[in-house]
Amino acid sequence: MPVQDPVIAEQTPAADHTIDQCWDRYSPEEHGVWDTLYKRQMKVLQGRAAPEHFKGLELLNLNEGGIPDFRRMNEKLEKLTGWTVVAVHGLIPNDVFFDHLANRRFVAGRFIRDADKLDYLxxxxxxxxxxxxxxLLTQPVFADYMQAYGKGGAKAEKHGMIENLTRLYWYTVEFGLINTPEGQRIYGAGIVSSQSESVFALEGRSPNRVHFDLERVMRTDYRYDDFQQTYFVINSYEELMEATAGQDFDPIYTRLKGQNDFKASDIVDGDKVYTQGTQEYAKAGGLAKGAKWV
Structure with missing residues (x-):
């Protein structure tokens, strides 16, 4: 739990781990952090983020200034795709997370980072x-993909394959790239919300950029504490939806149990490689050692 947020500390979460956002309790300083981050990211994302991201920001009026009020935002979002955003007290159990997604509820933290730690999360x-x-939840196909992912959680738990399903989320929802007529663009939230990784993911010479393949992704380890060593690229959200939602994952999990995982830096037989990276950033120690990557 983020102890710096007394509004969270004083609430008892509901059975589904949700809390009240208490939007009127945000301080001017907290709204100011949002505005600073928003302006900074909008500059760096020009020519880098997928057009659907900008469209979603516009549809939800997230540029109005200050931290969004979920009640107002949800009125627009629910009309568009049937999704709502709910506040939670912190990280929540897998089964609760999957249930929220399966019922078209996206969980979000209430707290915002400190003004003197804009890049520390x-x-x-x-x-x-x-x-x-x-x-992206304003976009029907991607919204359906997120719900399908949530519905798949129970099967992954039954097979003991949560880690493999997590990798799918990580390399698509959090750190995915997409091909567009103007070139590769970012759609993954972990990149879109990061000033430095927005540049690294597209322009850094260090990481691999490989076309998305479901089982390849689910066998690939990832970096949770630094920039990624490999990014997977889709041609469209429809490709992502078709590759996952229409699949029977039982035989996939059976196959995966008999195969070795790939390292985050690997290029393997069958890959469609857009960029074979140097991996120099990771080899030099990454963020912890101030490695250079462009």
């Missing part, structure tokens, strides 16, 4: 969750 905050994730 011990766990996802409201800027990552709302600015990064919610705009």
């Amino acid at each position: 011990p766990e996802p905050d409201i800027f990552h969750d709302v600015f990064g994730h919610v705009p």
Whole structure:
């Protein structure tokens, strides 16, 4: 739990781990952090983020200034795709997370990072969750993909394959790239909400950029504490939906149990490689050692 937020500390979460956003309790300083992050990201994302992200920001009026009020935002979002955003006290159990997604509820943290730590994020905050994730929930195909992912959680738990399903979320919803007529663009929230990774993911010479393949992704380890060593690229959200929602995952999980995982830096037989990265950033120690990557 983010102890710096007394509004969270004083609430008892509901059975589904939700809390009241208490929008009127945000301070002017907290609204100011949102505005600073928003303006900064809008500059760096020009020519880098997928057009659907900008469209979603516009549809939800997330540029009005200050931290969005979920009640107002949900009125628009629910009319568009049937989704709503609910506040939670912090990280929640897998089964609760999957149930929310399966019922078209996206969980978001209430707290926002400190003004003197704009690039430090011990766990996802409201800027990552709302600015990064919610705009694409205005797009019907991607909204359906997110619900299908949530519905798949129970089967993954039954097979003991949560880690493999997590990798699918990580390399698409959080750190995915998409091909567009103007070139590769970012749609993953973990990149979209990060000033430095927005540049690294598209322009850094260090990471691999490989076309999306479901089982390849589900066998690939990832970096949870630094920039990614490989990014997977889709041609469209329809491709992502068709590759996952229409699948019977039982035989997939059976196959995966008999195969070795890939390292985050691997290029493997069958990959459609857009960029084979140098991996120099990771080899030099990454963020912890101030490695250079462009």
